[in-house]
Amino acid sequence: MDMSLIVNRKVSDGMSDNNKLMTGILILAAGVIILLGKWGVFSFLGKALWPLILLIPGILLHLWVFSRRGSSELLLPAGILVVYSVLFFIGIIWGWAFLFHKMWPAFILGIAVGLFEYYAYAAQRQSGMLLTAVVLGALSIILLGWSMFSFSFVYLLAIVLIVAGIWLIVARGNSRRLW
Template identity: 60%
Template sequence: MSENNKLVTGIFILAAGIVILLGKWGVFSFLGFTLWPLIILVPGILLHLLYFARRGSAVLLVPGGILTVYGILFFILNFSGGSTVAYVWPLFILGIAVGLFEYDLLSSPRPAGVFLIAVILTAITVVIYGITLMSLSVIYLLALVLIIGGIWLIAGRGRSRRGW
């Protein structure tokens, strides 16, 4: 065996040993569990790159926007332990709206009705997100703001009305 072959074989055996050791330590399962949203995020970014490199039509921005938003949301859910799903689930509707907004903004000629659909989906997201936050614990904050506002109005009743 020549010296060159020994070097290549040695590097291959060393790399195989390191891969096996890292696998036994759980490094690959951790990376797979943590980085799986890249499977969704990377195609979304690639679809955007295809459009901006002038190799695809503006229709690619719809799935590109959706996949990019979903990939980011899944990363947030991964790193928060999944406990934030109760707060961010309405943003999945917003992913569709983002894709449609991009399509409407960057396509030529502008498609009819796409902007209206995107606005409606965004409004639905905002309403559902508000209801979600209200049903959790933000309702206490709203109650506190209303109480403080009521006290402020009652306390300022007899004063002169200069300014606001």
């Protein structure tokens, strides 16, 4: 048999082996995707992993600033997005009632983290930024403790005194004004 006849016959068969392989893989993938969808895998992933919509941009903003491509102002929303995504993951794991009933003060902490990161990495530090971040962070932690553990006034007073003492100890040798 002539070799050119064999080559011509293979070309005229319709699909090449590579096309058959790719078509087979696509059909197999479509079948697996449909089966997983019927089993509820995608609805579970959609319910469980949607906070990644906040976490990924928050991390990317951090990377963008730390690679010196973005300005430090981007750290404010980056910090908020990361903290809020962690809170939403907690809501998925322990329930939304727990998140909104007990952990609501942590949303204030997200703003405090964003403000603190911006203050820490800004080229020109704005007056009052650190004080605002610390006050919001302390308020958030105090309210979070109160909410989670139903603290009485004595515990609240003790925490305020401890935070004030730590603040004075940390700021004692610092000649530059913190607020």
